[in-house]
Amino acid sequence: MTATLGGWLLILLLLAYLLHILWRQIAARSPVAIASFIAAYFVLAAFFRLSEPYTPLRPVWLPFVYSYSWLAIAAALWLPASACPTRRGLLLPAESPRIAALLVSQLCFTLGSLLTAPALEWRPMAAYVMLPPLMAVLSYLLYRVFLFSLQRSKDGILSWRLLLIGTIAAPIASMWLGGWIAPILLGWT
Structure with a gap:
């Protein structure tokens, strides 16, 4: 089995996303975020092992x-x-806006995929599991x-409305884009 150029580009996309996550963790210098990130790796590895x-x-x-799942578990711990x-x-007073936005967004993305999946015939979860490059984007x-939103907020608050919209819109977008882009990605690999 040989990898095509499209397959290598998708792998590089996942690698770039993982490196971005690692850079955000290192640049934030948050002991709680780093400890949560390390613990989340072992939680996810244990899940895959079981x-x-x-x-x-x-x-x-x-x-x-599945670095987006890894980060979502870290966010749940953090x-x-x-x-x-x-x-x-x-309110996220103790953390830098960059690490806070990264962790909260990944938690909303994953929770939205889990919660909306039964109502949408499990298509958001299918995209979540089967299309890691699209999920990374x-x-x-x-x-x-x-x-x-966090940088515009003077108080360091993410509004409930934005959190709800992100939690609902992300899985709908993944479902819609997954159905549209999956045949294209299969042609590349």
Whole structure:
């Protein structure tokens, strides 16, 4: 089996996304975010190990492919220690806007995919699992929207409305784009 140029480009896209995540973690210098990120790797690796116990190396490398899931688990571990819910939204006082936007966006993206999947015939979850390059692009776009909102906010608050819109719009976009772009990606690889 040989990889095509399109396949290599998709792999490079996933690698660039992972390097961006690592750079955000290092640049933030947040001990809670880094500890959550490391712990999330082991949680995701254990999940992959339990789901397929007969493939010994798959749990080691598969979290790198699904780095958006890895980051969502890290965000779930990080959120209780770093965020405060208020009436206006989610207050993130202790963290830099970049790491806060990255973690919250990935948590919203993953929760939205999980929660809307039954109502949308599991198509958002199918795209979430089967199209990691597309999910990396959509995750990055959602991160940029959340970062823009956090940088405009004087208080460091992400509004509930933006969080709800991001949680619902991301899986719908992944479902729609997944159905449209999957045949194109299959032709590339």
